[in-house]
Amino acid sequence: MGEPRTPGLRAQSVYRALRRAIIEQALKPGMKLPEDSIGEQLGVSRTLVREAFGRLAVEGLVELKPNRGASVAYPTLEEARDVFDVRRGLERLVAESLAGRLSAAQANELEAHVRQEEKAHGQDGPESIRLSGEFHIKLAEMTGNALLLRYVQEASSRCSLILAIYGRPHSSECAVSEHRQLIEALRAGDAARAAHLMDHHLQAVVTRALLTPRAERDIREVLAPYALSEGLNPP
Amino acid sequence: MGEPRTPGLRAQSVYRALRRAIIEQALKPGMKLPEDSIGEQLGVSRTLVREAFGRLAVEGLVELKPNRGASVAYPTLEEARDVFDVRRGLERLVAESLAGRLSAAQANELEAHVRQEEKAHGQDGPESIRLSGEFHIKLAEMTGNALLLRYVQEASSRCSLILAIYGRPHSSECAVSEHRQLIEALRAGDAARAAHLMDHHLQAVVTRALLTPRAERDIREVLAPYALSEGLNPP
DNA sequence: AGAGATCGTATTGTATGCGATTATTGATGA
DNA sequence: TCATCAATAATCGCATACAATACGATCTCT
Numbered sequence: 001m002g003e004p005r006t007p008g009l010r011a012q013s014v015y016r017a018l019r020r021a022i023i024e025q026a027l028k029p030g031m032k033l034p035e036d037s038i039g040e041q042l043g044v045s046r047t048l049v050r051e052a053f054g055r056l057a058v059e060g061l062v063e064l065k066p067n068r069g070a071s072v073a074y075p076t077l078e079e080a081r082d083v084f085d086v087r088r089g090l091e092r093l094v095a096e097s098l099a100g101r102l103s104a105a106q107a108n109e110l111e112a113h114v115r116q117e118e119k120a121h122g123q124d125g126p127e128s129i130r131l132s133g134e135f136h137i138k139l140a141e142m143t144g145n146a147l148l149l150r151y152v153q154e155a156s157s158r159c160s161l162i163l164a165i166y167g168r169p170h171s172s173e174c175a176v177s178e179h180r181q182l183i184e185a186l187r188a189g190d191a192a193r194a195a196h197l198m199d200h201h202l203q204a205v206v207t208r209a210l211l212t213p214r215a216e217r218d219i220r221e222v223l224a225p226y227a228l229s230e231g232l233n234p235p
Numbered sequence: 236m237g238e239p240r241t242p243g244l245r246a247q248s249v250y251r252a253l254r255r256a257i258i259e260q261a262l263k264p265g266m267k268l269p270e271d272s273i274g275e276q277l278g279v280s281r282t283l284v285r286e287a288f289g290r291l292a293v294e295g296l297v298e299l300k301p302n303r304g305a306s307v308a309y310p311t312l313e314e315a316r317d318v319f320d321v322r323r324g325l326e327r328l329v330a331e332s333l334a335g336r337l338s339a340a341q342a343n344e345l346e347a348h349v350r351q352e353e354k355a356h357g358q359d360g361p362e363s364i365r366l367s368g369e370f371h372i373k374l375a376e377m378t379g380n381a382l383l384l385r386y387v388q389e390a391s392s393r394c395s396l397i398l399a400i401y402g403r404p405h406s407s408e409c410a411v412s413e414h415r416q417l418i419e420a421l422r423a424g425d426a427a428r429a430a431h432l433m434d435h436h437l438q439a440v441v442t443r444a445l446l447t448p449r450a451e452r453d454i455r456e457v458l459a460p461y462a463l464s465e466g467l468n469p470p
Numbered sequence: 471a472g473a474g475a476t477c478g479t480a481t482t483g484t485a486t487g488c489g490a491t492t493a494t495t496g497a498t499g500a
Numbered sequence: 501t502c503a504t505c506a507a508t509a510a511t512c513g514c515a516t517a518c519a520a521t522a523c524g525a526t527c528t529c530t
Contacts, residue, residue: 008301045515066243082380093324145317242483280485
């Protein structure tokens with residue numbers, strides 16, 4: 001059959017499948033993740049599913065409670081702030097590393113990407129969101145620093161999760177013009193300006209998308225107004 | 236008996252044991268890590284050992300090759316550079332976050348730590364190295380940013396590994412005076428200066444310790460001089 | 471009827487087993 | 501003597517099996 005025989009690859013596949021499912025919100029934050037049903041669905045044993053859970057837990061995409069299994073992570077607002085802060089620091093580093101060291105081909109690739117973003121800007125489907133994220137990943141790749149890439153990817157993933165919880169419904173995350181400016185600064189080799197632009201760009205993403213802490217985790221807060229309107233008496 | 240009954244804790248123990256063993260160089264870089272013998276030694280099954288390997292591989296402390304098992308990571312010089320670059324970026328972020336936000340108790344704790352470093356500076360045992368590392372971890376902890384702490388810890392671990400391979404035998408990594416200056420800048424709330432100091436401090440660590448790429452991975456290169464001295468003829 | 475105890479089931483944590491892949495050793499021939 | 505190769509031993513990848521724990525339903529007693 002068409003099954004992969006290469007060892008270690010099936011484990012990887014499980015990990016990637018779950019990762020994508022979480023980021024694309026097919027698996028919603030807080031959702032329970034039973035080992036055997038997932039394994040059954042993916043055609044592997046619990047062993048591999050657990051392995052994937054371990055990795056995803058390290059990356060902060062799933063929570064792993066002893067004897068109570070795994071669930072899609074549900075970051076608090078505080079964790080969200082932490083993630084964004086670190087991400088800003090990391091991407092500032094990306095910008096500094098890249099300033100003045102961009103090859104012509106790389107610059108072109110980035111600009112082609114931005115054009116795609118612009119085209120997709122009309123429809124606010126998931127396409128626009130995906131492209132915005134990929135722009136940042138592409139930048140991290142171009143540094144040639146594998147560790148930096150990994151950290152940026154990880155932070156980005158967690159940001160996706162965070163925006164899924166706290167973000168506005170259809171905010172288009174990244175302004176295309178800001179990406180353009182950034183490329184310009186990188187081309188010019190102005191490291192300070194590039195870092196500054198990146199910093200403010202990501203700051204803007206937060207304020208644009210994250211301003212509304214609409215979802216409340218605690219049921220009490222959700223129900224409080226209903227209780228009042230019915231004349232009930234919550235303690 | 237005294238064995239931990241709490242579930243998930245044994246897995247954690249295995250992970251931590253291996254981690255420490257690697258960082259303290261009880262397990263030397265490149266060393267093979269067979270699942271069976273390690274599990275037997277630690278009194279657990281291969282399952283838990285593999286779980287630990289997975290995490291350690293993500294953190295870059297072990298290499299995991301398909302069908303060939305695990306071994307203690309042996310970073311290349313290029314990877315080493317990547318790690319140090321990222322670490323500098325992360326710790327710069329730490330410095331910026333902390334500048335002007337240090338409580339009196341925290342500042343005192345840091346200064347007490349530096350005094351300890353100074354005391355241990357005479358004997359260049361592993362004590363000095365450990366204290367130098369812990370200073371940076373303490374700083375990261377004080378930011379209150381859990382993700383930043385994790386990344387700094389990870390980068391530090393890998394740096395230990397790197398210095399074990401490429402570092403001078405008894406270089407005392409961190410200059411105590413540089414730590415002192417840094418604390419001063421943090422107290423004064425001078426974020427730019429603190430970041431700058433941190434950056435150069437870590438840069439200095441690299442140049443002090445990493446200059447000599449003495450260790451060779453390949454057995455052939457190690458043995459070449461011996462072969463020559465015996466009149467043998469390596470190709 | 472409601473609070474609490476009890477049992478059954480579902481799910482997790484860990485160990486073990488089986489087939490597959492790789493390393494190693496000894497044999498064979500040039 | 502050195503290279504080639506086959507058989508054996510060691511090790512890994514993954515599935516499965518078993519034990520422990522937590523959750524939920526029923527049952528009892530007030």
